[in-house]
Amino acid sequence: MKIQKLIFSVVVVCFVLTGCKKEVKKESLAVNKQNVSLAISGMTCEIGCAKTIQSKLSKKEGVLGAKVIFTDSIANIEFDANTTSKEDLIAFVNGIAGGDLYTASETSKKVSNKTSKTHTCTEDCKEKCDTKNGKKECKEDCKMDCCADKTEKKTK
Incomplete structure (x- = not known):
C-alpha cells in the first residue's frame, strides 16, 4: 500500500512539473529607437530636481536612456x-x-555635456539675458533662479 501511494505521488509530481514548464513566448517587436529633447522649466536645483527627473525617466517603461542637464534645463531622452x-x-x-x-x-536644442556655456532661459528670464554670438548669457542684474549661479560667478 505504501508503494502504491509513493508511485502515485511521483506520478502526480511529474505531471505537475511537466505541466508548469509551458513557456509563453512573447512577441517582441524590434526596438524603434527615437530621441527627443525636452525643455523643462521649474527645476531649482541639480541634485533634487534634475537628478529626480532623470531617475524617474530612466525607470519609465520604454525609456532606453535619459540625461537631464540642469544648467540648460534640457532633458535628452532616448526611447522605444x-x-x-x-x-x-x-x-x-x-x-x-x-x-x-x-x-x-x-x-x-540638444546639449551633450554638462559644461556647456550656452544657457536656455525661461520665458520670464529672456528679457534679462543677452545674446552674444548666438549664445544666451545672463546679464549681471538678472535675479532669476536660472541665472543666479551664473551671475554670482561673473561678479566674483
Whole structure:
C-alpha cells in the first residue's frame, strides 16, 4: 500500500512539473529607437530636481536612456517608440511631484555635456539675458533662479 501511494505521488509530481514548464513566448517587436529633447522649466536645483527627473525617466517603461542637464534645463531622452511616445514622456515629466512643479515641452536644442556655456532661459528670464554670438548669457542684474549661479560667478 505504501508503494502504491509513493508511485502515485511521483506520478502526480511529474505531471505537475511537466505541466508548469509551458513557456509563453512573447512577441517582441524590434526596438524603434527615437530621441527627443525636452525643455523643462521649474527645476531649482541639480541634485533634487534634475537628478529626480532623470531617475524617474530612466525607470519609465520604454525609456532606453535619459540625461537631464540642469544648467540648460534640457532633458535628452532616448526611447522605444513601440512602447512610449514623445507626448507620453512630456505628460510623465509634467506629472512628476504631483504635477505642480515641472513643465516640459519639446525643443530642438540638444546639449551633450554638462559644461556647456550656452544657457536656455525661461520665458520670464529672456528679457534679462543677452545674446552674444548666438549664445544666451545672463546679464549681471538678472535675479532669476536660472541665472543666479551664473551671475554670482561673473561678479566674483
